[in-house]
Amino acid sequence: MNPVILHGTIVHTPTKEVFDCHPDSYLISEDCKVTGIFQELPEKYKNVPVLDYGNSLILPGLCDMHVHAPQFVYRGLGIDLQLMEWLDRYAFPTEARFADLSYARIYYEAFADALAKNGTTRAVIFGTLHAPATELLMEILEKKKIGAYVGKINMDTLSPDYLCETPKQSLADTRKWIEDTKDRFHLVKPAVTPRFIPTCSTSVLEGLGKLAQEFDLPVHSHISEDLGEMSIVRDRYPQYDNDGDVYDHFGLLTSHTVMAHFIYPTRHEMELIKERGVTIAHCPQSNGNVAAGIPPIRQMLDLGVKVGLGSDIAGGYSVSIFRAMSEAVYLSKLQWLRSEKKDSFLSVPESFYLGTKGGGQFFGKVGSFETGYELDAIVVDDRSLCVPADRLSTEERVERVIHLADDRNIISRFVAGEQA
Ligand code: GUN
Ligand code: FE
Numbered sequence: 001m002n003p004v005i006l007h008g009t010i011v012h013t014p015t016k017e018v019f020d021c022h023p024d025s026y027l028i029s030e031d032c033k034v035t036g037i038f039q040e041l042p043e044k045y046k047n048v049p050v051l052d053y054g055n056s057l058i059l060p061g062l063c064d065m066h067v068h069a070p071q072f073v074y075r076g077l078g079i080d081l082q083l084m085e086w087l088d089r090y091a092f093p094t095e096a097r098f099a100d101l102s103y104a105r106i107y108y109e110a111f112a113d114a115l116a117k118n119g120t121t122r123a124v125i126f127g128t129l130h131a132p133a134t135e136l137l138m139e140i141l142e143k144k145k146i147g148a149y150v151g152k153i154n155m156d157t158l159s160p161d162y163l164c165e166t167p168k169q170s171l172a173d174t175r176k177w178i179e180d181t182k183d184r185f186h187l188v189k190p191a192v193t194p195r196f197i198p199t200c201s202t203s204v205l206e207g208l209g210k211l212a213q214e215f216d217l218p219v220h221s222h223i224s225e226d227l228g229e230m231s232i233v234r235d236r237y238p239q240y241d242n243d244g245d246v247y248d249h250f251g252l253l254t255s256h257t258v259m260a261h262f263i264y265p266t267r268h269e270m271e272l273i274k275e276r277g278v279t280i281a282h283c284p285q286s287n288g289n290v291a292a293g294i295p296p297i298r299q300m301l302d303l304g305v306k307v308g309l310g311s312d313i314a315g316g317y318s319v320s321i322f323r324a325m326s327e328a329v330y331l332s333k334l335q336w337l338r339s340e341k342k343d344s345f346l347s348v349p350e351s352f353y354l355g356t357k358g359g360g361q362f363f364g365k366v367g368s369f370e371t372g373y374e375l376d377a378i379v380v381d382d383r384s385l386c387v388p389a390d391r392l393s394t395e396e397r398v399e400r401v402i403h404l405a406d407d408r409n410i411i412s413r414f415v416a417g418e419q420a
Contacts, residue, residue, distance in 0.1 A: 003030045003320070004375060004417065007046060008053035010037050011398050012060050012369045016301075016353035018314055021394040026050070027058055029375035031127045032417025034138040036371055051419075053379045053412070057397060060319035060367050061121025061376035061415060063359030066220070066239040066260040066281035067125040068094045068139055068405040069150075070104075071092045075314040078362050083290040083315075085228040088160070088220030095128040096163045098360065104133035105140075109275070111313075112137075117420065118320045121365050121380040122147040122283070124220050124258050126193060129153050129165055133179040142185040145413075145420035147363060147376070151193025152177045154208060158199045158232070165277075171207040187416060189217075198232040209251035218256040218362070222249065223280075225261035226292045244269035247262040253278050258362055259308055261286075272305060279306040279362050282354065284313030284327035289399050294335045297328070301350075308359025309351075322405035325351040348399050379412040 010022040025412035026038045028045060041050070071091060075285050078090045095232030098104045115123060125141075125148050134152040141148045149295075155163065156170045165173070174192070180192050181190045192212040196199040200208070212219050224230060224243045237246050242265070247253050262273070262280045273280065282297055292315075300307055309324040310316075316324070332345040346354075360367020392400070401409065413420045 001313035001417065003028060003029055003045060003048050004414070004419075005041070005048055005050045006053065006058050006379070007050050007375065008058040008059045010369065011394060011414070013107065013349050013353040013357060014360070014368050014370050015124055015359065016350045019395050019398060023394055027369055027377065028227050029417055032374055034369050034371055034373045037369060039196035040043065046129040048246060053381075056264050056411065057380040057382060058402060059378050059380060059398070060356040060360065060369060061310055061378050061413065062119045062355055063363070063367055064120045064311050064321055065121040065258055065279065065308035065362065066283055066361040067078055067123055067313045067319070068110045069108060070098050070128050070133065072114065073312035074109050075313070076317040077299065079289045082228065083292055084228045085383050086290055092163050098128040098130050098133040101132055101136060101349070103385070106134055108133070108140050108214065110135045112140050112146055113148055114319045116127040116144055116413060117410065118407045119413065120146065120321055121376040121378070121415045121420070122360065123412060124148070124362065125150045126153050126195075126220070127151055129155055129163065129170070134177065135181055138181055138185060138188045138384050140218050142188045143380045144162075145187065145415045145418065146416055147187040149189050150259060151191045151219065153193045153195045155195045155199035156204050159197060159199045162332070167201050167203045167230050170204050174208070174211060178211065178217065178403070179399065182215060182217075188262055191218040191220045192338065193220045194252070196225070196229060197236070197243060198229055205250040212254070213251060219252050219254065220249070220258050221252070221260070223259035223262050224264045227264070237405065241265045244272045247274065247360065248272060248311050256309070256362070258317070260312060261292065261295060263287060263295040265296070270305065272302065274303050274305045277306065277348055279308055279359070282307055282328060283310040283312035284324060284331040285318060286310075286312035287331065289317070290366050294331055294338065296335060296343060297332055297346065309355040309363065320405045320407060321355045322402050325355045326403045326405060328354060348402060352398065352402065375414050375417045382409055383412045384409060
């Protein structure tokens with residue numbers, strides 16, 4: 001493939017402490033991989049056309065590590081409910097409609113467009129329990145150039161009659177869907193996706209652990225999100241005092257597992273997550289909306305747990321990962337206060353790291369412009385933010401882009417080395 005050369009103000013976070021800024025520079029990729037950032041265009045590229053974005057910001061693509069595609073339909077509703085009631089009132093009735101493929105097509109197209117418009121280049125996505133609609137979602141994401149792990153979800157107990165599988169059907173449908181989709185797409189792959197422990201019987205969790213191992217697939221679910229959810233799990237598995245041990249018992253915690261939330265980890269559970277190499281998807285907007293709680297992100301980072309950010313549509317109402325970065329900082333300040341200033345709050349570069357490289361590592365070498373990383377990039381023209389860019393440092397420009405989170409400024413997107 002021809003080299004791709006982007007010119008602009010290039011910013012990324014190879015480490016989470018500081019922004020690495022390269023004003024008036026060239027970002028070059030060959031064979032879809034970054035070869036470097038250069039102040040002068042190297043001689044050997046002199047005849048390659050340059051995509052010149054002037055003084056616009058060139059940033060790594062954003063990674064949404066936990067999002068429910070069908071819930072895009074009702075984002076912004078039910079924000080005054082707690083998780084379990086919110087699932088009954090909104091999530092389950094809406095998801096049931098995805099049995100209808102023509103309905104699914106309308107909303108999955110809109111969902112994928114919203115992700116692209118907001119600069120998300122990679123995502124880990126819940127579909128519904130319906131395999132055909134989930135396969136359609138995968139087709140749409142591939143067509144619109146969004147890199148993704150997508151799940152046909154599993155729910156065979158404690159679910160409404162109209163949205164519930166038998167254990168046998170749940171596992172058989174999942175197996176067939178994996179076989180049908182695992183090699184079908186370039187950017188999109190299946191992930192084993194138990195909805196959460198309350199809606200999955202023991203035999204389904206056991207079967208899913210085996211499927212993940214047999215097909216070497218990633219796993220995606222929710223962990224220790226809400227006190228109501230956790231009390232159901234404690235009743236069902238009295239031998240364990242945390243969700244992590246239950247998932248681990250079924251072989252569902254691996255270095256290619258992403259678990260959303262982790263608001264109430266026990267110390268042992270946090271160490272287990274770290275030990276297994278699981279990635280936590282931190283979804284600050286959702287945690288507030290469904291009144292789930294405030295996760296101890298600083299403690300996770302200090303222990304070396306891998307953390308990325310998620311929108312958790314429709315627990316969160318915004319698909320913007322810039323907003324998730326902003327709200328991660330905000331929520332960490334509440335945690336700082338709650339911990340009597342022991343858990344220091346997140347810095348802006350830290351939150352940017354979580355939304356790019358922190359999540360990106362789940363997809364391979366993604367989320368940074370270091371040499372050898374896949375070229376995932378977005379171009380942000382921040383002139384509309386109305387302070388002359390030359391009066392702000394590059395770091396300040398990025399800070400405003402994050403907090404003001406205006407998708408209209410995202411003018412271009414590159415995914416896995418190609419303009420999308
Ligand atoms: N736990 C189980 N299902 C869901 C869901 O749809 N959203 C959230 N936030 N948590 C869940
Ligand atoms: Fe969720």
